[in-house]
Amino acid sequence: MPLNIEKQMKAQLSDDILNALKLCSQTADEHDFKIYLIGGIVRDLILKRKSIDIDITVEGDAIKFCHILAQKDCCKIIQVQNDLKTAKAVFNGGVEIDFASTRQEFYPHRGHLPVVVKIGCSLQEDVYRRDFTINALAMSLNKKNYGDVIDYTGGIKDLNNKKIRVLHNNSFNEDPSRILRALKFAARFNFQRDKHTKALQEKYINTQMHDDISWTRIKSELKQCFSLNSAKVYDMFVANENYKLIYGQKPEIKGLEIKTLIDKYNPYHVWLVYLGTILSNKKIIEHFCFTRSEKKIFTDIEYLVNNHLSMMNSNYDVYKFFEKKSTESILVYYLLTQRKEALKYLENLSLIRVELKGDEIKALGIENGREIGRILKEILKKKLNGSIINKNDEIEFVRNKIK
Numbered sequence: 366m367p368l369n370i371e372k373q374m375k376a377q378l379s380d381d382i383l384n385a386l387k388l389c390s391q392t393a394d395e396h397d398f399k400i401y402l403i404g405g406i407v408r409d410l411i412l413k414r415k416s417i418d419i420d421i422t423v424e425g426d427a428i429k430f431c432h433i434l435a436q437k438d439c440c441k442i443i444q445v446q447n448d449l450k451t452a453k454a455v456f457n458g459g460v461e462i463d464f465a466s467t468r469q470e471f472y473p474h475r476g477h478l479p480v481v482v483k484i485g486c487s488l489q490e491d492v493y494r495r496d497f498t499i500n501a502l503a504m505s506l507n508k509k510n511y512g513d514v515i516d517y518t519g520g521i522k523d524l525n526n527k528k529i530r531v532l533h534n535n536s537f538n539e540d541p542s543r544i545l546r547a548l549k550f551a552a553r554f555n556f557q558r559d560k561h562t563k564a565l566q567e568k569y570i571n572t573q574m575h576d577d578i579s580w581t582r583i584k585s586e587l588k589q590c591f592s593l594n595s596a597k598v599y600d601m602f603v604a605n606e607n608y609k610l611i612y613g614q615k616p617e618i619k620g621l622e623i624k625t626l627i628d629k630y631n632p633y634h635v636w637l638v639y640l641g642t643i644l645s646n647k648k649i650i651e652h653f654c655f656t657r658s659e660k661k662i663f664t665d666i667e668y669l670v671n672n673h674l675s676m677m678n679s680n681y682d683v684y685k686f687f688e689k690k691s692t693e694s695i696l697v698y699y700l701l702t703q704r705k706e707a708l709k710y711l712e713n714l715s716l717i718r719v720e721l722k723g724d725e726i727k728a729l730g731i732e733n734g735r736e737i738g739r740i741l742k743e744i745l746k747k748k749l750n751g752s753i754i755n756k757n758d759e760i761e762f763v764r765n766k767i768k
Contacts, residue, residue: 368521370504371512373410381458382419388439388456389421390506396433399424401488401503403465407514408499411524412554419462422503425485427464428452450484467491472539479539489517496543497550498523498530523559530559537569541578544570544610545586552590552598570609580652583611591636594627596620599639613643618700626700630711632692637662641697658691665694670701678706680749684714719744720756721763729763740766 374383386402393400400423402410409416423430431452434440440462444453450466467486470479479494492501498520505513514521523530529547537543544566547558558566590598599620602608608615623642627635637659644650650663674686687695687710699707719741726737744762747753753762 367510368411368514368516369512370407370410370514373413374512377410377413377415379458379460381456381460384458385419385440385456385460385462386506388437389434389462390508390511392434392437392439393423393430393506394508396430398430399488400430400506401515402506403492403503404495404500407502407504408520408524410504411502411514411521419460421462421464421506422467422488422491423464424467424488426450427466431464449481468494470494488515492517493532495532496536496540496546498532499528499550499556501532527554527556528559529556529562531562531565534565537565540582541569541610542582542586544607545583545590548598548601548605548607549586549590549593552593552595552601566605570606581654584653584655587611587640588636591639594624594635596624599623602643608643611644612646612649614645616642616700618642623696623700626696630692630696632696634659634662634691634693637693638696638700641666641693642700662691662693662697665690666697669694669698674704674706679746680714681746683710684717684745684749686710687715714749717745717748719748719759721759726763729760730767731763 374386378386389400392398400421403420403422406416406419421427428445428447428450431440431442431445431454434454435442440454440456442452442454443461446452449468452464453461454464455461466484467488467490468481469483469486469490470481472479483490488503492503495501498518500520501516501518502520503515505511505515518532519530529550531537531543547562547566550556551558590602597620603616606615620639623639627638632638641662644663647667650660653659655663669687669690672686675682678686683706687707692711695707695711698704721741721744723734723737723741726740731737731740740763744753744759747762748759753759
């Protein structure tokens, strides 16, 4: 008897989602389509965990199926990808569902995007292109066997045994980003890689042949992993030597130290603080196609690490050293060097500002622009060492200068 999870669906999914799935089910039966919930949502229903993404696979043409739904006013199509025969639709209550045609793929180049060789294949052929057995589960949405789980790869057994297992020996060669995906799932579900999967991963990581990979996919997976802000994910990343995948350096830092700093200083790019402690190879940094703000973080890290901060420095020296540098880069600098001046700047010095404006100094009687600049610098120095406290002190300082 197949596992049926219709009860879990009613317990875990909202009424809006259940209604959308019923509309899909009725339409599929009326027009002779076989459709299935696929992947993560089936896994999460079995694990009784909350699921965000809803994916339906259609044996045949998913776009055609979506258009039938739209013609019946069941949904509105918001995105279509004709080459892969996929579509995204929104239903009542704002429920978004991704529809994909069953397909077969192959990888013409190691680590790059696959090429579709067949669309509209059987469900069994479709599931074998996926990453792990726990993500290759499907659940029928047709009335005849609604809620039945279809398991061609032993995914249910692996869920019960808390194992992450690849579908075939060439999995990591095809898509090395699966190594990072395995890390993410291991941390999220407290699962372990099975012995064979672990051996395949270690073999790939130690080949030192990682130039020819999709850096876009690697970046996406790294961002998802480290954005979890999990000390466990970071420590597993290091322990499993995943840093070799991106030509990174093994850090002598614990994940809890990074997480504690992130929780305290709240940087915008959480994931780059973790990555910054590992990634230093300029050539590889360029491969990642970072945005301008992301690239600035690594530029700032390079500047801070390679320039000299004297042990005998004034508050002003510390202020100027870290001024205009990103919070992420300052945190990475501290983690790499343990120089407490970095935290002193973030906690105290960075908050100090000269309140007087140039026009106000001019109104007090100083006309020369260079002199105004020098006075502003002097005021900042005195505020940083505590001899000037507030704006009234600043005004008094300028008046004394005039006298």
